[in-house]
Amino acid sequence: MASSRPTKTFTYTHPTLGPLTGLLSPDNVVQFRAIPYATIPRRFEQSVLVSDLSIEKERSELIYSMAKPHFTSSSASPQTLPSHEVSGGPFPGEESPWPMDEFKCLILQVNVPLATLEASENEKKLKDLPVLAYIHGGAFALGKIDDHHSTALMVQQSIIDNQPIISVSIQYRLGPLGFLNPPSSPQTNLALYDQRNALLWIQNFIAGFGGNPRNVTAFGESAGSMSICYHMLSSVPLFHRVILMSGILGPISSPMPKERAERMYEMLLQELEIQEKGEEGLERLRGVDVRKIVEAGERTNSTSQMWLPVQDEEWFGGHVTWDRIPSLLESCEWVNTVVLGGTGFEGITPLALAFALAMAPTSFTEAATEQLGHENAGKLFEAYGITPDMDPNQFLTPVMRWIGDVIFDGPTHMLARHLSTSSRKKVYRYNFDVRNPFPGQPLYQISHHWVDIYFVFKNYQFRFSSQKLKDISTQHARFWIDIANGKAPWNEYKEEGVVMIANERDGWTERTKEEDERITERNWRRCERLWEAYSGFKGQDDFIPFKMKSLEDKKLV
Template identity: 55%
Template sequence: MVGLISPDNIVQFRAIPYATIPARFKQSILLDILQSGEDFTQHGHACPQAFTGDGSTSGGHIPGEIYPPPSDEFKCLILQLNIPLAHLQAAATSTKLPVLVYIHGGGFVLGHIDEQHNTSLMVQQSLADATPIISASLQYRLGALGYLHTPGNANLALNDQRNALRWIQKFIGGFGGDKEKVTVFGESAGAMSICAHMLCAPTVEGPLFRRAVLMSGCLGPMTCPAGWGEAEEMVEVFLEKCGVAERGEEGLSRLREVSVDRIVEVSEELNNTGRMWLTVQDEGWFGRDAGQVTWDRVPELIGKCEWVEEIVLGTTGFEGTMFMPRLASISPASFCSSLTTQLGPSNANTILHAYAITPSMDHNLFTTRAMQWMGDVVFEAPTHALALHLSTHTRIKVYRYIFTPRNPFPSSLFYQQSHHWVDIYFVFLTFVFRFPTPRLRSIARRHAQLWIGFANGKAPWTEYTYSGKGDEVVMVADEREGWVERSVEVHEELVEWGWGRCEALWAGWEGMRGGVFRAGDLECLRGVGMT
């Protein structure tokens, strides 16, 4: 295999195919033979998607990056490896290195291996700190290509990811990696995907990873697996939008003849009107013993995962910023009315009180509170529930963090906001050259070091143990102090908010346990895109 030395002490193997796709909407098939003598120095194809971003949220695309990248639905199942050059040269005699694997986010409709998410600088940092690792990044199918479910071919994207992790188990030893020391980390949809892997029984190869980092993403009432009724409705709507009159296998055959551009266009259209591309309740993935994987059972079921030993999980300072366009268009009165219709007066009042929302309040203040609510519904509350359950009812060690540095790029709509995904600009070290202050560069470097240390089996900071007294320890990334441990009580006093809001949400949702429930599916928000 021919790789690229980038940077000067790291060998990067790009666009390694890990699986084949026999046909659109079919399960991918693991490639169990590694071809020798091939060139892996060029970037590969992304999964077809709506390439509409101008990079402004990060100050523009990284210099030299090609955007939009080439895409191909049948050539997109690729991964990238970054290996210390010296270790690769002595792989036969060296100690096997731990492996850190990244699964990208993007709302299940966006994302690919690019320079922004390049993990090679993390490997370089690991060498500088004498804690060497091998890193990997993987792609999977998106939108309808990965999440249009039919019996026998459900959860295509999850199966893609699993095949990539199986490929790593099979071949990473030849690159000097230790298949018994694999840590996965993902952000948003990537983290939610990791949760889904923890809800699945180990493959015949055994556990695919032992540690996990969940960055702003746990399965919850907006993102837990859809029931087959929801999935069938999505197929029906998709067929109609694509102009396909046939149904069943004949309809799928016709859908395979539709251009991939149209498939992407309809995927995006549905996403922009409030529908999400989610996993589905399929016994082939979750198993018969799990029963229904409902939103309220996710913490319990993840807690039963016997092969994951430790989890790092956390969120950013204000997860709801990106929902502003969706929420600014509704009135506080319509929100209160819709929440009451959804949950009943008593449960709705529990939540409205926690967020200090009233029907006649100032609209600007309402938008802020509604953004807090939506950020909690999608990200904070599921993360809090999982941390609480794992730390009190399981043997899994939990390390919790909060990332509060703000977006430092003036061209961004989210400038000076600690928004969802802002930590992505730090952990990979790829934007350090663009940071305006040494302190921000130091925070980024420490971020990478913490994840690297965790992959090496080190406890990153004090373990989180929920007591309900505020004495739990969390790690906080702070613009003034850097990465610092704080008690929950001290941090909540400093930032003037608390996870009591999340507990109020869970209490308000009590009557919805055990069934399909989309907490953000309010009458006043129907037909409005998530972001």
């Protein structure tokens, strides 16, 4: 949260990067803000990892940017500004609109215990602290480093608990700036390479802050979690443990075929009235105002055309399809621990509700039958209790469950089931059932997608009306800190299926999967039946469950 107190700073001489000035916020944590980890040669080209900050001009600009007030310390990737209507509004003192710059957005924030830096300077001895790296979500179209997502209070909590960590938050290019794949360009998946460069920067420089590059835990929510999965599908070892919050790759989010990427490129050119093709069209696109590109990218984004990474053998080592994701993630040898989970009702978002309202029981059952055939459509209808003649109000809940399962819960459950029976990795599963705590907001009292973001960082505690909610938030942060320190946060998810559950009544409690299903009426068999209904599309990289007649142009994310 922004503060009106005078800004305190601390200058630390990094053994490679030289003098860096950070903010003391809170007082025992130094936030090194807006550190550039890569440069962008020009629009729609891969970023280049920064090797040092030896150029005086770069360093002076860096020191200035990190000493600026709390909300003016960095530029985000150009994007459409999201609403704060679900989270209780902007934080006090928050700058709006935020600064955006497509060429200065590749930055990260490093949060270090003050005592670690002081000891390093006085004793010339670094501490080898565990590193917790955060990749933000936002449907690959939104997001930035800000006070809502700051990990500084997690570092403070780690100090209180006597198991200090260093945290790093990463920005990357979004929307068409990060995911457009022009057919005339050999460079693909720009945003993934941005993220890789940030994680390589951690490997190269975190030791100079007192961190251990051989002890990195990556965590992310939604698209941030999916990003981590994409890195696990590559051959470059970047972290050792992962925390996957509401975001495992599945039918909607697996790498899209190059043909679809080319269609999206052509759609963007049409939106911008660019007639030229090939390299000439790309050059015209490079000259368009960035805001127009972002707006055109919004118009081309729909349930059947999302900005996603594209199939790339150099990155993935082969062809990736949605049904192979669990076995491919299992084969990532350099990750030894997987924590995964989601919220109580992943299918609830304002856009998902609008998407559900656009359907009726009759049109949905007809479209699903046309897509899947009678037998497999019957499995879907049975799993969700959907009939063509049901009341439209009664229909909304199961169809939003279906939306949440297709994107989030289904991939999470299928990966958990696979890893718990077929892998040597340590697997820990959780479910966050705490509801939105902000009265007057559209999703108040619903455990919607991303509601856990209001808790894990501890940044929203000043808005919580009860100590119980604050305690849940603090314990959430502690669990993630335990994982970064290599500790078991709770019992592993094996055949007996122990799950950690968070809710307002009990706080955090362990249950078996069977106990949880009995208490909450949660039914994971529903996801298994859904995957059975989609079995006819195994091996296909262009299967989109929402691509149904009359639905495919609706926006969902």
